[in-house]
Amino acid sequence: MSQDTDTVKIPKALQGVGGWFDDRFHGARGFGVLMRKVFPDHWSFMLGEIALWSFVILLLTGTWLALFFVPSMGDVVYHGSYTKLNGVTMSQAYQSTLNISFDIRGGLLIRQIHHWAADLFMVAIFAHMLRVFFTGAYRKPREVNWLIGVVLITLGMLEGLFGYSLPDDQLSGAGLRILQGVLQGIPIVGTYAAYFLFGGPFPGSSIVPRMYILHVFLIPGLILALVTAHLFFMFHQKHTQMPGLGNTEKNVVGQPFWPYFVLKGQAWFFFIFGALAVLGTFAQINPVWLYGPYTPLAISSASQPDWYMGILEGTLRMMPAWEINFLGHTLSLSVFIPGLLIIGLLFTAMAVWPFFEQWATGDKAEHHINDRPRNAPVRTGIGVAAVCFYGILWAEGANDVFADKFQVPLYTITWISRVAIFVVPIGAYFVTKRICLGLQRKEVGLLTHGVEIGIIRQLPSGEFIEEERPLTDEERAILDSKKAVLALPAPGEPDANGVPSPDSRGVMGWARSVANRAFLETVAVPDGHGNGHGHPDGHEAVEGGERAAVGAGDSGESGESDGHEEH
Amino acid sequence: MSSEHELEEPSGPHRVVGTPSTAPAALDLTAEEVASHEERDAVALLPADPEDPVRASRYEKVVAALFVLAFVAACGFIAAYIGLEVGSVDATLRSNLALGLSLSLALLGLAAGSLLWVRHLTPNIETVEYRHELRSAPEDRAKFEEFFAKGTAVSQVTKRPLLRRTLLLATAPLALAPLVLLRDLGPLPGTSLRTTVWRKGLRAVTLGGNRPLRPADMATPGSMITMIPEGYQDDQNALAKAGVILIKFAPGELHIPTIFNGDTQLYGMNWTVENIVAYSKICTHVGCPVALYEQTTHHILCPCHQSTFDAANGANVIFGPAARALPQLPLMVDPDGYLAAASDFTQPPGPSFWERG
Numbered sequence: 001m002s003q004d005t006d007t008v009k010i011p012k013a014l015q016g017v018g019g020w021f022d023d024r025f026h027g028a029r030g031f032g033v034l035m036r037k038v039f040p041d042h043w044s045f046m047l048g049e050i051a052l053w054s055f056v057i058l059l060l061t062g063t064w065l066a067l068f069f070v071p072s073m074g075d076v077v078y079h080g081s082y083t084k085l086n087g088v089t090m091s092q093a094y095q096s097t098l099n100i101s102f103d104i105r106g107g108l109l110i111r112q113i114h115h116w117a118a119d120l121f122m123v124a125i126f127a128h129m130l131r132v133f134f135t136g137a138y139r140k141p142r143e144v145n146w147l148i149g150v151v152l153i154t155l156g157m158l159e160g161l162f163g164y165s166l167p168d169d170q171l172s173g174a175g176l177r178i179l180q181g182v183l184q185g186i187p188i189v190g191t192y193a194a195y196f197l198f199g200g201p202f203p204g205s206s207i208v209p210r211m212y213i214l215h216v217f218l219i220p221g222l223i224l225a226l227v228t229a230h231l232f233f234m235f236h237q238k239h240t241q242m243p244g245l246g247n248t249e250k251n252v253v254g255q256p257f258w259p260y261f262v263l264k265g266q267a268w269f270f271f272i273f274g275a276l277a278v279l280g281t282f283a284q285i286n287p288v289w290l291y292g293p294y295t296p297l298a299i300s301s302a303s304q305p306d307w308y309m310g311i312l313e314g315t316l317r318m319m320p321a322w323e324i325n326f327l328g329h330t331l332s333l334s335v336f337i338p339g340l341l342i343i344g345l346l347f348t349a350m351a352v353w354p355f356f357e358q359w360a361t362g363d364k365a366e367h368h369i370n371d372r373p374r375n376a377p378v379r380t381g382i383g384v385a386a387v388c389f390y391g392i393l394w395a396e397g398a399n400d401v402f403a404d405k406f407q408v409p410l411y412t413i414t415w416i417s418r419v420a421i422f423v424v425p426i427g428a429y430f431v432t433k434r435i436c437l438g439l440q441r442k443e444v445g446l447l448t449h450g451v452e453i454g455i456i457r458q459l460p461s462g463e464f465i466e467e468e469r470p471l472t473d474e475e476r477a478i479l480d481s482k483k484a485v486l487a488l489p490a491p492g493e494p495d496a497n498g499v500p501s502p503d504s505r506g507v508m509g510w511a512r513s514v515a516n517r518a519f520l521e522t523v524a525v526p527d528g529h530g531n532g533h534g535h536p537d538g539h540e541a542v543e544g545g546e547r548a549a550v551g552a553g554d555s556g557e558s559g560e561s562d563g564h565e566e567h
Numbered sequence: 568m569s570s571e572h573e574l575e576e577p578s579g580p581h582r583v584v585g586t587p588s589t590a591p592a593a594l595d596l597t598a599e600e601v602a603s604h605e606e607r608d609a610v611a612l613l614p615a616d617p618e619d620p621v622r623a624s625r626y627e628k629v630v631a632a633l634f635v636l637a638f639v640a641a642c643g644f645i646a647a648y649i650g651l652e653v654g655s656v657d658a659t660l661r662s663n664l665a666l667g668l669s670l671s672l673a674l675l676g677l678a679a680g681s682l683l684w685v686r687h688l689t690p691n692i693e694t695v696e697y698r699h700e701l702r703s704a705p706e707d708r709a710k711f712e713e714f715f716a717k718g719t720a721v722s723q724v725t726k727r728p729l730l731r732r733t734l735l736l737a738t739a740p741l742a743l744a745p746l747v748l749l750r751d752l753g754p755l756p757g758t759s760l761r762t763t764v765w766r767k768g769l770r771a772v773t774l775g776g777n778r779p780l781r782p783a784d785m786a787t788p789g790s791m792i793t794m795i796p797e798g799y800q801d802d803q804n805a806l807a808k809a810g811v812i813l814i815k816f817a818p819g820e821l822h823i824p825t826i827f828n829g830d831t832q833l834y835g836m837n838w839t840v841e842n843i844v845a846y847s848k849i850c851t852h853v854g855c856p857v858a859l860y861e862q863t864t865h866h867i868l869c870p871c872h873q874s875t876f877d878a879a880n881g882a883n884v885i886f887g888p889a890a891r892a893l894p895q896l897p898l899m900v901d902p903d904g905y906l907a908a909a910s911d912f913t914q915p916p917g918p919s920f921w922e923r924g
Contacts (some may be wrong), residue, residue: 007615036694036696037696038694038695038696075801081653081654081655081656081658081659082656083655083656089801101659102653102654102655102656102659103653103654104653105648105651105652105653105662105666106648106662106666107653108659108662108663109663109666109667109670141701174855174871177807177853177854177855178853178854178855178871180853180854180918181852181853181854181855181917181918182853184760184853184854184918184919184920185853185918185919185920186921187921188921189921190920190921191756191760191920191921191922192755192756194756194920195753195754195755195756196749196752196753197752197753198753199752199753200753200754200804201759201760201804201807201808202804202807202854203803203804203807204804206752206753237701238696238698246695249698250697250698251695251696251697251698252695252696252697252698253693253694253695254693254694254696255692255693255694256694259685259689260685260689263681263684263685263689264681264682264685266677266681267677267678267679267680267681267682267684267685268678269678270674270675270677270678270681271674271675271678271682273674273678274671274674274675274677274678275675277667277670277671277674277675278667278671278675280667281663281664281666281667281668281670281671282667295803295806296803296806296807296810296856297774297793297795297806297807297810297848297856298856298858299855299856299858299870299871300870303870303871313872316852316853316871316872316888317872317873317887317888318888319888320888321874321884321887321888321889321890322890323890323891323919325924328922328924329921329922329923329924330919330920330921330922330923330924331921332890332918332919332920332921333890334852334888334889334890335852335853335888335918335919338888339853366701368698399873400870400873410873411873411886414873414886414887
């Protein structure tokens with residue numbers, strides 16, 4: 001590394017401008033902090049950035065598209081460059097989409113980039129969310145940012161739905177018909193909700209202009225505001241970081257904003273924009289001219305929404321025909337449960353999870369070092385179960401495509417999914433948890449014995465031994481990052497003052513203790529093989545959820561057990 | 568700017584001066600240590616030169632070449648915009664290819680250049696920033712609470728409940744006003760979901776052709792055809808509820824049970840004409856058109872969520888999420904010999920709704 005101290009001479013003019021602003025805004029200190037802000041380096045931290053840059057590209061391309069799109073359902077007879085539809089009556093929305101595609105230079109390209117960017121935006125949000133979940137990055141103090149993320153996913157889905165419905169083509173019209181049917185299925189207020197959104201009976205002539213203002217103003221405005229808050233909180237609370245040598249709960253190790261993040265962020269933005277441009281050039285998406293204008297009595301088979309709405313489509317397909325009629329009313333369970341309830345519960349569970357975990361583990365400490373997924377077996381198990389749950393619902397949304405491609409009866413696929421939706425997530429939870437514990441056990445071996453290097457040696461006594469090398473400091477720091485979960489007092493058990501804590505009493509106390517037991521299962525790192533700090537109590541292992549000693553403090557590094565782990 | 572910088576030996580590979588050693592134990596710092604490190608970080612100095620100057624100058628040329636490529640491609644984009652017209656499918660494809668390719672090259676050139684720049688032309692360093700405790704100091708919290716309490720007292724809001732309550736009273740209806748303003752977004756549904764435009768004697772015409780049909784026109788059993796009420800071909804709201812499918816059966820294949828709901832007939836063979844039956848085309852699940860018909864099994868399938876109805880048996884649900892059979896439209900032959908409705912549907916067509924009953 002060079003020790004040269006040469007810096008760049010800042011031009012007088014630039015200094016003058018900077019000084020002018022600093023005289024007025026006192027910016028040198030604040031922007032100085034910004035310039036030095038440390039960005040930890042890990043590939044998974046770029047997932048959220050993909051979402052950010054996709055959103056920027058969506059704003060740029062969307063603004064341009066809005067200059068040409070006519071959000072009206074007024075009828076016109078088409079005479080334009082796409083001659084196959086000449087003479088066809090269609091809405092102005094559909095006509096202007098055709099014009100953007102065939103009569104405005106760059107229109108098709110920008111339209112396709114916009115659509116691809118929307119799909120990538122949602123992919124990136126979900127990937128980022130999974131990364132944050134599986135590494136426990138949502139833990140205190142970042143719960144609010146997690147909640148913002150849940151809202152952003154919901155808004156992103158709505159924004160996408162309204163966006164791809166705007167062209168008023170046959171495919172998107174079918175999606176709107178389903179939306180209307182689902183709204184109508186809401187108990188008590190559903191019929192009114194549907195009539196108010198559509199301005200009367202379906203399809204009416206109001207839905208496109210209404211979706212337009214939601215799509216180009218209200219929802220993007222909310223997303224922009226929430227993204228800003230999301231980034232501000234991240235900035236204010238500083239990044240989490242992965243476990244590693246020198247990374248502690250009190251520091252952030254990485255590279256400074258200026259110039260590193262600026263250069264990397266610029267490269268990443270251009271890569272994402274470039275990739276979307278390649279897709280927009282070569283990969284046709286949503287060719288609305290092939291679908292024709294919307295009419296309520298036509299449909300094509302294998303009608304699928306954009307990928308992020310697939311879960312709703314699949315849930316609707318999976319649901320058995322349940323409907324209850326009583327006292328002159330109809331409760332349309334086969335619409336209401338899959339259309340709104342399941343996804344509502346899923347997102348509610350996502351929002352509640354950080355608080356549930358805190359409650360079940362009693363862990364109120366701040367966390368800035370991310371967990372490795374194997375070191376949080378319950379969380380990882382629940383996460384994989386949720387991914388399986390989502391994935392089965394999502395795949396069922398294309399059951400007709402599966403039936404066609406694999407020549408399996410359609411109803412068989414639906415029945416398989418109806419069983420799998422219960423069996424697979426539960427199985428996935430237990431299998432994942434076992435795998436995590438197995439990986440932990442393997443790492444205890446690495447910490448106590450070192451790494452086998454593949455050489456077997458025979459001793460003069462005839463005994464065979466495997467040669468091992470000790471872990472490097474970096475490896476040891478990563479393996480040693482595991483924190484034990486604190487055991488909570490048993491229900492109704494007196495605490496240090498001889499009185500049961502209010503948290504441990506009653507049904508909630510019992511439930512908390514049951515949840516806590518699941519979290520306690522772990523393979524502890526034996527003492528004396530760590531990196532020289534921690535594990536003060538010198539225990540072998542905590543296995544099977546035995547109660548551990550209470551009062552080890554927030555460090556969470558202490559536990560006690562029967563020590564029946566074999567070594 | 569550089570004069571106040573102090574210099575230190577880097578304490579490890581890729582770790583910038585001014586940051587602590589890599590021994591993890593040393594990083595469990597006290598508050599004073601954090602403060603002192605921050606002072607040092609504030610003047611920490613980044614090394615200005617890359618680790619390998621030879622490699623750096625090599626990559627300088629590569630990066631510059633990529634930027635030149637991006638420049639050429641971006642110029643190509645502008646040229647393609649000016650030079651290539653659109654206005655037909657082929658022209659659009661040419662223009663799309665030229666614009667897209669040049670834009671992609673320009674963006675990817677910039678991306679690759681920027682990436683190689685940061686990878687090979689800047690020294691690979693690590694800096695350390697220290698976290699502050701997020702929780703405010705107790706005295707700050709106390710000060711905040713004290714001032715807030717004082718301010719509240721000064722405002723009189725706690726001392727004068729009359730003011731407080733009348734203020735809340737005044738804002739309540741104003742807060743409701745935006746909701747009230749949304750009332751005219753749509754008409755109240757009333758009973759409009761229960762009825763369609765079908766009435767006795769209204770002819771059914773083909774969708775698209777607007778042609779009325781005689782029973783003899785559907786001579787071949789097994790065919791399914793979509794029909795709409797005559798004169799409503801441009802009324803999408805009417806069509807979205809009133810569209811029907813006509814299916815012709817071979818003699819003896821059609822068995823529609825006669826079903827009554829109280830005094831109202833819902834299904835029956837007496838509503839068919841020469842083994843031709845009319846069902847609503849709107850799925851009772853969420854309203855997609857039930858557009859697929861399998862002649863051999865008489866199954867009507869909705870392509871959206873695969874609700875399956877038995878056309879030979881009153882369009883009963885065989886599979887899928889739809890909870891109710893497709894409503895049957897009573898058919899008759901009008902004086903001119905054409906197929907027409909004998910009445911409206913006797914139950915609401917389309918998706919269920921709360922008031923349906």
